[in-house]
Structure formats: C-alpha cells, structure tokens
Amino acid sequence: MKNIFHRSILTIFSTIFFTINTAISAQANFTFDEVEIDQNKVVAMAMPLSDLNGYSSYKLIILEQRSNERPCWSESEAGLYPILVEPLLLNFNFSGICGRATDSNGYSIRVDGNDLSVSHRLILQNVGGEIKLFGISLTGDKKLIGRSRGLSNGMMKIFLEPGWQFTKRSYQGKVLGHFYFSYDSFAAKQAEIEQRISEIEAQIPDSLEFYDNTNSAIAEGS
Template identity: 40%
Template sequence: MLKSSLPIKLATLALTSILGLIPMDFAKAGIFEEMEVDQQNFIAVAQPFGEDNRLNLIVVEQIPGQNTCWSENGSNPTNVDLLLINFDFSGHCRRATDANGYSIRYEGQDLGLDYLLTFVKREGQLHLIGFNMRENKRINVGTVGEYNDQAMRVNLNPGWQFSRRSYQGNALGHVYFSYTAPEETVEQNMTEPEPEMNQTPTEGQIRDIVAPSEENQSIRNTYSQPQAQLNPSSRFSMQSRFSR
C-alpha cells in the first residue's frame, strides 16, 4: 500500500508545482478577449431608485435601425429618458443592469472579479468608479456631473470606451468598460494621464449617494444593489444577464 501510493504523491506534487508557475493574471483574465463596438450605440446611465438616493448602473445598447432606446437633454448632468421602458424592446435594445452584464477591462485584463462598479460623490460631482474592497483602491471610470433625481448619463473619462466580451472569436452579451492607455504622439511625446488608482473616499462620501444611512453599515453594502456582486456560481459563466 505504501509503495503504491508513492507515485501518486509524486504526481500530485509535480502537478502542484506546474500550476504554481501559471500567472494569476492569466488564470483570472486569459480566457476572454474583447471586440470593438460602435460607441454611439451604447450609453451608461446612473438610475436613481429607492427613498435613500441609491443609484444603479445601467448599460443600454441601441440595435441599429430599430426603435430608439433613449433620448438625452440638458448638461451637468445630462438627463436620460429611457424610452425602451415604453415598449417591448426585444430586438430593438439590449440592457445590462448588474455585474453579470458589464465589468471593467483594464489594459487587456479582466478586473470584474476584483473591481465592482459603483458611484461616489466628490466635491459636488457624481463619479463612476471601480472599487476594490480587498485592497481599498479605486479606478476612476466616468463622470456624471451634479446629482439629480432623474436618470443621468455617465460620460466616460479619456482612454475609456465600451467594448464587447468575446470568446474564441465569438461575441458574447457581456459589455466592458474598457481602458487602453493612449499611444505616444510625435508632437507631445507623452501620453494622457492614466486613471487614478487611489484610496477610496470615506464611507461617508459613498453613503451620501449609494448606501443606507446606518452608521455601522459595512463597506460591502455601499454598492448600489446587492445583485451587482458576482455570485460564485456565475463568475465563470459565459452567459451574461444581458436583457434582450
């Protein structure tokens, strides 16, 4: 018995050593790619809900040649009329309402398992950020402007754009907030600043916009909706909850 178990133990040890050489970044982000999309067909919206000024992030895609999915008016903020709620938008619009339908992709790396998209208020302006709870870091993604109680457009910061997740060349429903550093130019010989990755604002700043007011509320509950967090069973699913 002891002799027969030795090869199994050695094989297990060898396999463990090999797996240890695989970079974590590849294990977390290497299976998916991204495809370019027409930016005019997409919009990110900060949608107020509830009685405590919470916000939900919605991404809407316009299918070309079909019924108009939204209209815009005003500035700082630009308010959005979500026209798709007035008709059966199947075949006309697509809508993602949580982290199963959208996530951050930064310089070709999926950050959806680490960074959750949420809103914070800073100096009177509403911002869309990606927040890493474990490392207490943030990535600035977009700006809304002053807060009001209507649906508001999110303007993506320089270097950010929408893209679509793909797998082995096949487009998936999942949408990325994708960042790629601008290339250097001969005239400037420099790139635009990359998004800040600083300490997150205080709980109070976050709570003003997106969370209940209990003083002992956990930082985990500062996000706009519980369902925005990925469930373990859905983290590696290639099917997103992208409404059609």
C-alpha cells in the first residue's frame, strides 16, 4: 500500500512538473519581436460611434498602405486640425494593397521591447476638446500614446506622442499583420535632449554669434 501511495505521489508531481515545463516552453516559443515600418504608410484614426442615448464613443482603427497600386486613404488639408481621414479602401478589393486592424487582435502596446498586449488595453477618450489615445494597465495606470489635436464628427487622425511609433509584430523572422504602438524610452530621451539643445541654440542672439565669429577672425589674423 505504501509503495502504491509513493508511486501515485511521484506520478502527480511528474505530471505537474511536465505541465509547468510545457507551459514555460510554450511561452518561450511564442516570444514576439518587432520590426520597424515606414511611418508614412500607416495611419491610426478615431472613428466616432453613437449609442441610442446619444453618448459618443470612439473606435480605434489602423490602416496600412502595403502597395502603391491604389491609395488606401486620404487626409484633409494639413495644418487644419483635426485632420480627417477617409478610408478609400472600402471602395475596392484591397487585398494585398491595404492592411487594416480594428480591434485588439490587430494592435497592442510594446514598451522597451516588452509586449504589453496582456497587461494593457488601448482606449480612446474625449479629453479637453480632443480625442486622446491611452494605454491602460490592469491596475488603471495610463500612458498617453496619441491625440487628435481637435474634435470632429468624422474619422480623426491620431498623432503619436514623442517617443511613440508604429511597428509590426514578428515571430521567428516572419513579419505578422499585428501592429504595435511602440515606445523606446532611451530613444525618446535622446530626442528630448536634442530638442532641448535646438531650443537653446535658437535662443542665442545673432549678435553673440557675430561676436564669436569676429573674435575667431582676429585670432586667425594675429
């Protein structure tokens, strides 16, 4: 009886160990990477939705121009915000020409190389007269990802915040159809420093620059 009990315990622990190892291996095998894409060939937009009570919500849609055969969307005049997007791909068979993502199966968040598709969700909210795109964690923390720079009844283009860009998910070297809103904190910090340097340089008076050039000329002539 004792031997039977011992064998049963060993069987249970072996099963548990095998299950855990299988789960870990499966998780390791499904580690996704990302690849950079042309930012000019992708657009995110907020599509207004209305319920019976007149309350407006917004749906996040991403369009991608995969070939130059036909344009997949058009945009209203640049500089007049918000910029409205017209999805032209609805007028023809866009297979192989355009890509489209309309829910969390087609897009998610990636920060510093970490896929946050399980821990974060993307939402659009009307805040301060514009539509803002947030990434919200399971604990309620918010990350501002993009904004429309205005409000309209049409489909509004979402402009990504500094440090954010569109990338695509890849697996074992194969590029998938899934889009990332991707953030690289190191690159964002570099861009912030460069922007600050440019602002400081822009504040330097022309007279000071002339003074420096004059001193250099005198030093060379002496």
